[in-house]
Amino acid sequence: MSSPSPSDYEGPLFLGLDLSTQQLKAVLVAEDASVVHESSVHFDSDLPHYGTTNGAVRGPAPGEVTSPVRMWLEAIDLVMTRVRAAGVDLSAIRAVSGAGQQHGSVYWSEEGEGLLTNLDPARPLGEEGHLAPRAFSLSRAPIWQDSSNTAECRALERLAGDAQALADQTGSRAYERFTGPQIMRIRRVYADAYARTSRISLVSSWIASIFLGGVAPIEISDASGMNTMDVLTCKWSDALLEACGGPELRSKLGPEPVRGGTNLGPVSSWWVKRWGFSPDCIVAPFTGDNPATIVSFSQPGDALLSLGTSTTLLLSIPPSSNAPARFTNSHLLTHPTDPPHAFIAMLCYKNGALAREHVRDAHSDRSWDTYNTQVRNTPPGCDGRMGFYFPLPEIIPPGVQGDHFFSYSTKDGSASEHQTTQLALEDVPRDAHARLILESQLLSIRSRIDAIMPAGGPPLQRLIVTGGASGNPAIRQAAADILGLRAYVARSAQGAGMGGALLARWAWWRVEGGYTGEHDGSFEEMRMAYAEEGDVVEVAAPKKDVTKKYEALVAPYRACEAAIVANCAKLAN
Numbered sequence: 001m002s003s004p005s006p007s008d009y010e011g012p013l014f015l016g017l018d019l020s021t022q023q024l025k026a027v028l029v030a031e032d033a034s035v036v037h038e039s040s041v042h043f044d045s046d047l048p049h050y051g052t053t054n055g056a057v058r059g060p061a062p063g064e065v066t067s068p069v070r071m072w073l074e075a076i077d078l079v080m081t082r083v084r085a086a087g088v089d090l091s092a093i094r095a096v097s098g099a100g101q102q103h104g105s106v107y108w109s110e111e112g113e114g115l116l117t118n119l120d121p122a123r124p125l126g127e128e129g130h131l132a133p134r135a136f137s138l139s140r141a142p143i144w145q146d147s148s149n150t151a152e153c154r155a156l157e158r159l160a161g162d163a164q165a166l167a168d169q170t171g172s173r174a175y176e177r178f179t180g181p182q183i184m185r186i187r188r189v190y191a192d193a194y195a196r197t198s199r200i201s202l203v204s205s206w207i208a209s210i211f212l213g214g215v216a217p218i219e220i221s222d223a224s225g226m227n228t229m230d231v232l233t234c235k236w237s238d239a240l241l242e243a244c245g246g247p248e249l250r251s252k253l254g255p256e257p258v259r260g261g262t263n264l265g266p267v268s269s270w271w272v273k274r275w276g277f278s279p280d281c282i283v284a285p286f287t288g289d290n291p292a293t294i295v296s297f298s299q300p301g302d303a304l305l306s307l308g309t310s311t312t313l314l315l316s317i318p319p320s321s322n323a324p325a326r327f328t329n330s331h332l333l334t335h336p337t338d339p340p341h342a343f344i345a346m347l348c349y350k351n352g353a354l355a356r357e358h359v360r361d362a363h364s365d366r367s368w369d370t371y372n373t374q375v376r377n378t379p380p381g382c383d384g385r386m387g388f389y390f391p392l393p394e395i396i397p398p399g400v401q402g403d404h405f406f407s408y409s410t411k412d413g414s415a416s417e418h419q420t421t422q423l424a425l426e427d428v429p430r431d432a433h434a435r436l437i438l439e440s441q442l443l444s445i446r447s448r449i450d451a452i453m454p455a456g457g458p459p460l461q462r463l464i465v466t467g468g469a470s471g472n473p474a475i476r477q478a479a480a481d482i483l484g485l486r487a488y489v490a491r492s493a494q495g496a497g498m499g500g501a502l503l504a505r506w507a508w509w510r511v512e513g514g515y516t517g518e519h520d521g522s523f524e525e526m527r528m529a530y531a532e533e534g535d536v537v538e539v540a541a542p543k544k545d546v547t548k549k550y551e552a553l554v555a556p557y558r559a560c561e562a563a564i565v566a567n568c569a570k571l572a573n
């Protein structure tokens, strides 16, 4: 039986958008959360005239990584064209929400808000002169891969006391990609543009603004990726705002961060006139892509492994009377649907998909099929070798770069007695790299996961895998074996877009139900009202003996990682 066409659906629809690193994705769900349609726009291949590589532009300054704002505008035009061409009735959309890659920032010029309020229905968003370039004081938005501001990070930590004090207050020590230290550098390096900036949006609140026809407030969970919000009170810190952007930053960021599920107002008349949206369609706050992924399918006892451009490990921390510990190599984010008492613990790696592609292209004939065969034909543990691949400066451990190889031995499989020796590339068989990179990436998570587990919370039971690489069976099996958990995937690999659609439905459900108080009509109540259970299928089970073998590799892994950190530090000095 063929699946129904989107035009066959009757009843309310909810639109979730995910503006991530390499693509803009749209997910439409019906009231029962079934997926009606998915479309996407891939920046490099669909919009090649912007000259991006993997959605971004590197340089000109060392460490700078940006994306053209006009490319994102054109992507919105194109994704909507695709959604409509698929037969979706846009007038049936009752609410819009979504997600953006975290930390990236967009700088609105003084003219920007006026232009946004008066969009011309005869013109697409991305047309030259409609919004861009005049609406923006910087034509390219710094994104999460930018690492040009290490000096600013250290300065912010000094101001807070030290790295731990900043982590205690904001949930994270200062990271290059976090928006506060990014703004701090923009203010220093592009002082004129900063002075001409009237408002600053996160990628998430920027896309909400495009729907709203006015600059949207920043959502609290995404705000916890900025180093400027108190993660317990969910309020901006005046001292941190001032340190990052001077006394004017508070007004540039707008009001205090808002909670998800809030009705921000109807879509602007541009959406009604150009695309036939209902004038009653509401806009709800957009969040970060990782928090949105948590919204779409996490329950206590789940570890969520997002294999997008970045690799992120997410744990939902249920409300508890004690605030969870904050560490200086992981993040604590405010929970998008259950703040301020629930949280997300997160590990984030920059060298995720792009590093695996680097290995595939160098050693696997540029083919995922070859790569998967090599993974299957190489034994767990790679015959006593470890391989690390950091084409970009890494987040965990900070700043390491390049490819590094080691041999290791464990005495009787014991974790405490091991030896590691550095190897050259020539010492590593070509077919081993495909498994080597999976083992080092996943052992890094394995070696850190216990530290970020919530005290007294349920033990981990399931590994939910999402993002572009989650369809790869060899990667899913390696994740299940190394983390020792059964792996599951959801009905949509677009976890963040799906989470966005559910956030849209939540805001609409609250309006329909007459919930006006901040704490009335919770996300959980909505789920119960729809009698919904997470819809995931098991795709890999860990093999006990293999998991045991990997447990014994955590100690040699740590020794190799420490050697890389020391070598890279030596090279930097």
Ligand SMILES: Nc1ncnc2c1ncn2[C@@H]1O[C@H](COP(=O)(O)OP(=O)(O)O)[C@@H](O)[C@H]1O
Pocket: 020, 021, 022, 023, 307, 308, 309, 310, 353, 354, 356, 357, 368, 467, 468, 469, 470, 471, 472, 475
């Ligand atoms: N079959 C596959 N095996 C492994 N990785 C894959 C496969 N298909 C896609 N990917 C990876 O998925 C990545 C994109 O994931 P996606 O979640 O769409 O990224 P983002 O949300 O960051 O834009 C690509 O860079 C690619 O490496």
Ligand SMILES: O=C(CO)[C@@H](O)[C@H](O)COP(=O)(O)O
Pocket: 020, 021, 022, 100, 101, 102, 103, 144, 177, 225, 288, 289, 290, 308, 309, 310, 311, 312, 348
């Ligand atoms: O920086 C982070 C999280 O802190 C990244 O996870 C970005 O949010 C980008 O996400 P993807 O495009 O890889 O999904």
